Amino acid sequence: MLASVLLSVAFLTGSGLVLAFLVVFAERRILDYGQCTIDINQGEKRLVVQGGDSLLSSLAQQQIFIPSACGGRGSCAYCKVRVLEGAGAIGPVEAPHLKPAEREAGVRLSCQVKVRGDLRIEVPRHLFSVKRYTGRLVRKRPLTYDILELTIELIEPETIDFVAGQYVQLESEEYKGREPVMRAYSMASPPSDKRRIQLMIRLVPNGICTTWVFEHLKEGQSVHLSGPYGEFRLTDTEAPILFIAGGSGMAPIWSMLRDMEERGIRRQATYFFGALTQRDLFLVEELSEMARRNDWFTFVPALSKEPEESDWKGERGLITDVLRRHMPDTSAHEGYLCGSPGMINACIAVLKEGGMPEEKIYYDKFT
Amino acid sequence: MKQSPIDKDLAKNLGPSKFSAEGFLGNDQRPLDEIIADDMRTLDKMGLSLEQIGRALRAVYEAARNSLGAEEEIRPGVIAVFYEARGRIPSPFRDGTSFEKGEVVVRDLASGQELVLTSLGIALIEKYGFFQGKGSRYRIDPAVAAQVLGLGEGRRRDL
Numbered sequence: 449m450l451a452s453v454l455l456s457v458a459f460l461t462g463s464g465l466v467l468a469f470l471v472v473f474a475e476r477r478i479l480d481y482g483q484c485t486i487d488i489n490q491g492e493k494r495l496v497v498q499g500g501d502s503l504l505s506s507l508a509q510q511q512i513f514i515p516s517a518c519g520g521r522g523s524c525a526y527c528k529v530r531v532l533e534g535a536g537a538i539g540p541v542e543a544p545h546l547k548p549a550e551r552e553a554g555v556r557l558s559c560q561v562k563v564r565g566d567l568r569i570e571v572p573r574h575l576f577s578v579k580r581y582t583g584r585l586v587r588k589r590p591l592t593y594d595i596l597e598l599t600i601e602l603i604e605p606e607t608i609d610f611v612a613g614q615y616v617q618l619e620s621e622e623y624k625g626r627e628p629v630m631r632a633y634s635m636a637s638p639p640s641d642k643r644r645i646q647l648m649i650r651l652v653p654n655g656i657c658t659t660w661v662f663e664h665l666k667e668g669q670s671v672h673l674s675g676p677y678g679e680f681r682l683t684d685t686e687a688p689i690l691f692i693a694g695g696s697g698m699a700p701i702w703s704m705l706r707d708m709e710e711r712g713i714r715r716q717a718t719y720f721f722g723a724l725t726q727r728d729l730f731l732v733e734e735l736s737e738m739a740r741r742n743d744w745f746t747f748v749p750a751l752s753k754e755p756e757e758s759d760w761k762g763e764r765g766l767i768t769d770v771l772r773r774h775m776p777d778t779s780a781h782e783g784y785l786c787g788s789p790g791m792i793n794a795c796i797a798v799l800k801e802g803g804m805p806e807e808k809i810y811y812d813k814f815t
Numbered sequence: 816m817k818q819s820p821i822d823k824d825l826a827k828n829l830g831p832s833k834f835s836a837e838g839f840l841g842n843d844q845r846p847l848d849e850i851i852a853d854d855m856r857t858l859d860k861m862g863l864s865l866e867q868i869g870r871a872l873r874a875v876y877e878a879a880r881n882s883l884g885a886e887e888e889i890r891p892g893v894i895a896v897f898y899e900a901r902g903r904i905p906s907p908f909r910d911g912t913s914f915e916k917g918e919v920v921v922r923d924l925a926s927g928q929e930l931v932l933t934s935l936g937i938a939l940i941e942k943y944g945f946f947q948g949k950g951s952r953y954r955i956d957p958a959v960a961a962q963v964l965g966l967g968e969g970r971r972r973d974l
Contacts, residue, residue: 523832523905525913544911626836632901652900653918654952656836694884695899724884752885766883788899789915790880 487568488512493576497563503529504558512571513578513674515617517630520559527558534567579605580674581616586644588667591730594651595696596661597636599644600671607642608676610635612707613700613784613812616645616675620660631657634699634786634812635676638706650696680786680812682708687782687808688716690775692767692795694723697787700812702731704784709742718746718774722767722791724753726760748774767791768798779803785811828907839907839939841950854946857957863966868957869941871964876932879919890965895921895932904935914938918953923963930955930963 481499486506488495497506504520504527507513518524522541531554538546542560561567587599602608615634622628637646652658665671682689682704691701701719708717723729729749739747750763750770763770775781783799785792792811799809829847830838843850858868879887879895886894900916914935921930936953939945947954960966 517902518905523828523909524903525905541909544909546911626831650900652916653898654836655900659836696901722883752883766885768883788880788897788917790897791883791899794881794883 481564484563485566486510486563487566488571489573490568490570492573499563499565501563502559503531503535503556503561503563503567503569506563507558507571508580511579512575513580514558514571514575515632515677516559517617518559519627522557522560525557528555529558530554530570531556531561532568532570534565535561536564574677574679577609578674578677579608580672581605581608583645583671583673585665585667585669585671588665591648592728595730596649596651598647598649598661598665599637600647600673601644602642603670608645609642610639610676611681612639612703613681614676614678615680615700615812616647616673617677618647618657618661619672619674620657621664623660623664626656626660629656630674632677633696634678634680634703636699636702638703638710640707640710646699648696648699648702678812680784680810682713682784683782683810685782686715688780689718690771690778690781690783690799691717691719691785692722692771692783692791693719693786694721694767694791695728695787697791697812698731700786701784705735705738705745709738709745714742714744716744718748720767720771720774721747721749722770723749723751725751726754726758768794771795771798772801775802777802779805781808783809783811785809787813789813825908828909832907835904835907837952839945839951839953840948841952841954843948843950845948847945850946850948851944854957855944861957861961861966863957863961865941865944868960868966869937871966872932872937872940872955872960875921875964876919876934876937879921880917889921892924893921893963893965894924895919904933906935906938908939908943910942912938921963926962928959928963930960 483496484499486495486497495510497510502520504514504516514529515526516524517526525545535556539560542557545557546555581602582604583600583602585598586601589597591597615632617630617632619630620628633647633649635645636648637644649658649661651662680700693701732749735747739745748763750765750767751760752766754760754764778799781804783804785795792813796809800806829840875889875895879897882897884897886896889895897919898917902916903913904916905913919932921932931953933953936955940955946957
């Protein structure tokens with residue numbers, strides 16, 4: 449009885465393997481698209497790839513990493529690129545993610561475009577400097593009860609070039625049956641430190657990646673990430689700066705401030721750090737010390753839910769109220785905001801009330 | 816009855832995925848159409864429409880979201896707090912929509928009842944009548960929602 453069961457299993461397994469081999473063989477021989485050329489940005493780069501894979505995969509194999517959070521399943525729509533020629537028809541998975549104007553412009557989900565022939569595409573130039581890194585977690589430090597600072601030493605490649613304000617995509621590992629995912633985190637370290645990067649990560653209830661970071665990731669462990677991504681950065685002007693961010697939104701601001709100090713950029717800058725109570729504050733000593741060292745920098749932490757009778761001597765109230773109190777006239781400033789859409793929208797309204805033109809407001813909305 | 820390819824895809828999307836650790840069905844063993852039908856019957860009994868409950872939930876979500884993390888009193892004894900999170904999450908129904916992450920926790924301080932609202936969760940109710948399966952953290956039980964928000968036949972109110 450057992451023998452016949454084992455024989456049946458072996459037969460079924462063997463048949464399956466043979467069928468799989470036949471499918472792969474047929475795909476390779478019959479559906480062999482041969483070598484295909486991908487022209488990027490009107491000849492800026494020309495890649496020769498083996499046809500048959502998705503555009504996203506083909507580019508990644510050539511070390512051009514288009515952002516993606518869903519592993520190429522057409523769910524996240526992060527991987528949009530403009531395809532000028534050679535893409536084929538828009539499929540049903542892709543269609544819902546493309547607005548009419550995007551279709552008109554030739555925008556496609558690169559994970560859904562199969563490379564079957566030569567292609568001409570356009571890719572934002574900053575993606576050429578994106579690489580996939582292997583690193584080692586050298587420090588995992590709690591900043592508050594729900595925010596961790598990770599310090600990652602890069603191993604391969606050994607160094608990263610980025611602009612303060614940019615982010616990386618951290619890859620989680622499988623745990624408790626949860627698939628690996630990629631999530632974006634701004635770099636908090638200054639660009640001068642090319643061998644190590646720091647991230648600030650806030651625990652999200654039931655968050656796949658943050659639960660992995662908080663409960664499973666250990667110092668000494670390897671991590672994988674890609675970057676740098678993003679357009680959020682300081683302008684090249686002399687205008688005074690208003691930074692506004694709370695919680696893990698501090699990360700790109702901290703990177704910018706450290707970069708400014710290191711490079712001797714002495715633009716007047718004020719950082720409004722909003723939090724609920726004292727237990728939500730972090731790096732207060734470091735930022736206060738930076739303000740003591742540099743006459744161009746002012747640090748304004750503000751608490752909105754701190755008990756009245758507490759020993760807190762700093763500002764109280766919602767960050768919008770504190771901002772309005774301190775900066776009634778924002779017409780000459782530039783604003784740099786990082787955080788949730790609600791916070792950003794509320795602060796933008798206050799900045800505009802004070803006369804700041806909308807084009808001078810830069811933000812990294814969490815969405 | 817054999818599942819169609821579309822049903823199989825939807826079933827997969829409603830389970831745990833790269834975007835939702837727990838998925839949208841919780842530990843509910845009922846098929847999707849039964850979950851929806853049962854919740855719609857509950858709404859009918861309370862004299863509420865999808866539009867009404869969707870509007871009420873959305874008003875609470877927006878009010879809390881705009882409070883910058885501070886507690887927002889929805890009505891006496893009921894508070895809502897927004898917890899931010901980075902990124903977006905696509906609809907499991909693959910209709911091309913995606914929503915900001917972040918959640919609003921609504922608590923009735925007297926009864927201890929709690930609802931966890933997300934922008935995606937509210938959209939699933941408004942568009943598909945899908946309140947999510949029992950056991951899902953983000954299930955918005957229509958009866959609980961009506962009680963916590965003070966909605967229902969003869970007590971309908973626009974927040």
